[in-house]
Amino acid sequence: xxxxxxxxxxxxxxxxxxxxxxxxxxxxxxxxxxxxxxxxxxxxxxxxxxxxxxxxxxxxxxxxxxxxxxxxxxxxxxxxxxxxxxxxxxxxxxxxxxxxxxxxxxxxxxxxxxxxxxxxxxxxxxxxxxxxxxxxxxxxxxxxxxxxxxxxxxxxxxxxxxxxxxxxxxxxxxxxxxxxxxxxxxxxxxxxxxxxxxxxxxxxxxxxxxxxxxxxxx
Amino acid sequence: xxxxxxxxxxxxxxxxxxxxxxxxxxxxxxxxxxxxxxxxxxxxxxxxxxxxxxxxxxxxxxxxxxxxxxxxxxxxxxxxxxxxxxxxxxxxxxxxxxxxxxxxxxxxxxxxxxxxxxxxxxxxxxxxxxxxxxxxxxxxxxxxxxxxxxxxxxxxxxxxxxxxxxxxxxxxxxxxxxxxxxxxxxxxxxxxxxxxxxxxxxxxxxxxxxxxxxxxxxxxxxxxxxxxxxxxxxxxxxxxxxxxxxxxxxxxxxxxxxxxxxxxxxxxxxxxxxxxxxxxxxxxxxxxxxxxxxxxxxxxxx
Numbered sequence: 001x002x003x004x005x006x007x008x009x010x011x012x013x014x015x016x017x018x019x020x021x022x023x024x025x026x027x028x029x030x031x032x033x034x035x036x037x038x039x040x041x042x043x044x045x046x047x048x049x050x051x052x053x054x055x056x057x058x059x060x061x062x063x064x065x066x067x068x069x070x071x072x073x074x075x076x077x078x079x080x081x082x083x084x085x086x087x088x089x090x091x092x093x094x095x096x097x098x099x100x101x102x103x104x105x106x107x108x109x110x111x112x113x114x115x116x117x118x119x120x121x122x123x124x125x126x127x128x129x130x131x132x133x134x135x136x137x138x139x140x141x142x143x144x145x146x147x148x149x150x151x152x153x154x155x156x157x158x159x160x161x162x163x164x165x166x167x168x169x170x171x172x173x174x175x176x177x178x179x180x181x182x183x184x185x186x187x188x189x190x191x192x193x194x195x196x197x198x199x200x201x202x203x204x205x206x207x208x209x210x211x212x213x214x215x216x217x218x
Numbered sequence: 219x220x221x222x223x224x225x226x227x228x229x230x231x232x233x234x235x236x237x238x239x240x241x242x243x244x245x246x247x248x249x250x251x252x253x254x255x256x257x258x259x260x261x262x263x264x265x266x267x268x269x270x271x272x273x274x275x276x277x278x279x280x281x282x283x284x285x286x287x288x289x290x291x292x293x294x295x296x297x298x299x300x301x302x303x304x305x306x307x308x309x310x311x312x313x314x315x316x317x318x319x320x321x322x323x324x325x326x327x328x329x330x331x332x333x334x335x336x337x338x339x340x341x342x343x344x345x346x347x348x349x350x351x352x353x354x355x356x357x358x359x360x361x362x363x364x365x366x367x368x369x370x371x372x373x374x375x376x377x378x379x380x381x382x383x384x385x386x387x388x389x390x391x392x393x394x395x396x397x398x399x400x401x402x403x404x405x406x407x408x409x410x411x412x413x414x415x416x417x418x419x420x421x422x423x424x425x426x427x428x429x430x431x432x433x434x435x436x437x438x439x440x441x442x443x444x445x446x447x448x449x450x451x452x453x454x455x456x457x458x459x460x461x462x463x464x465x466x467x468x469x470x471x472x473x474x475x476x477x478x479x480x481x482x483x484x485x486x487x488x489x490x491x492x493x494x495x496x497x498x499x500x501x502x503x504x505x506x507x508x509x510x511x512x513x514x515x516x517x518x519x520x
Contacts, residue, residue: 053428074433081430091425108431110225156429 002026002062003160003191004050009059009069010215011045019045021215022059027193029159032186034202035195037212043195044088046212047162050193051083052076064159081109084153084190086163091149092137098124098148099133105156123155127181143174150181160191167198175201229439233446236415247411247447251404251498252454258397259486259494260459265389267483268382279348279356282373283310283363284341293368294342300366301346306359308349315340341370353380401501404451408444408505415443416513424517433514440510441503448502452495460485 004027106116127147167175
């Protein structure tokens with residue numbers, strides 16, 4: 001069953017730049033795939049359309065059977081609770097501990113504190129940061145910070161994990177670590193979509209690849 | 219439901235710690251709101267005092283009917299019977315010119331002056347007590363008595379009360395206008411304070427929205443912040459007004475003693491204070507609502 005499906009989707013930004021032109025594809029539930037293309041090809045825009053951070057100008061975007069392109073604003077938070085997002089530029093909050101950063105998605109969705117704390121620790125354990133839960137994110141290395149982002153993205157047990165250039169600023173050892181984690185999540189049933197321009201990385205994993213070129217799918 | 223309560227508790231704790239984290243800015247904001255609110259509320263309290271005085275005085279409606287200086291005993295008797303026969307009159311007490319002069323000498327401390335007068339300058343008079351405290355009745359009787367023969371002048375003791383009432387009405391309108399204006403000022407102050415708070419937490423808000431926070435979730439702590447600022451400002455306003463009344467009362471006490479009266483300003487009632495706090499908190503909420511809604515709308519469009 002398709003969990004994400006794009007049909008003739010186009011996105012034009014104010015000012016006239018056309019980021020996506022008639023893009024169509026489907027992603028099956030439990031699939032893991034890469035999204036690649038040159039800088040400015042539309043990778044980030046495509047991910048943003050899935051999470052309703054941007055709205056398409058034409059075509060339909062279906063996620064989990066819901067039409068994201070015509071969704072009411074008040075329904076968007078509930079769509080996003082089913083998505084795990086690993087952003088470009090991390091977006092960690094530096095005014096609170098590692099533990100509180102991972103807690104945030106659970107607090108936002110109103111989980112009871114005890115259950116939330118248990119799940120947050122489990123997520124930190126999975127990415128190997130349990131011993132650093134009291135640290136401030138600033139004191140973590142680049143690789144550790146990225147792992148923290150992954151923990152925050154999966155703590156809510158999302159059906160879909162979207163990652164935008166998750167390995168961009170990491171050396172190969174760290175990048176492999178992150179990719180191993182994604183593969184592990186995929187093995188327990190999470191649909192994983194990774195946007196990256198790193199061809200070496202894509203070559204290592206034998207997964208389906210969506211290639212964007214100037215807003216068009218190749 | 220539990221999650222909802224949990225978040226309310228969390229928001230409240232967060233808000234309190236945020237206010238405590240920048241005490242100087244918080245105090246300045248609270249003082250600004252307090253001063254803005256204390257002006258209309260203080261005026262309201264003074265007006266309430268004046269109104270109390272006017273009520274005390276107008277309780278017994280009276281007309282004083284002064285007779286012409288050349289009125290004879292029979293003229294006086296004729297007027298008296300007319301006064302007593304008029305509808306709406308409860309009693310008419312005669313004060314002869316001699317009695318009036320003696321009275322003046324006793325109470326005014328003017329006995330020496332009076333004894334040096336070549337003749338009594340005062341006319342005979344009647345003090346007429348009305349049966350009802352009705353300004354229309356007083357007006358009617360005043361006109362009626364004026365037209366009686368040998369009546370020189372009718373003084374309605376209710377006239378100055380009416381003037382005071384009119385002044386009070388003017389004052390109340392002034393207070394209402396002032397309250398409206400300064401209420402808007404309060405909304406503006408909280409609007410800006412919340413806007414600054416939103417800007418410092420911009421990253422957190424953006425992130426929360428990305429991980430599925432509803433608008434209600436994002437608004438809630440700011441509503442608390444706005445209402446709390448408003449309520450604290452209300453407390454400051456109450457403190458300013460009560461302190462002002464206490465100071466005024468101290469000076470007024472000295473003055474009242476000299477006049478042999480026990481005039482004191484009355485303090486606002488608990489109900490009035492409660493209303494001030496509630497209105498201040500509500501206005502703070504409105505400021506917060508406008509500020510957060512504007513921000514959320516702006517980032518939605520983006």
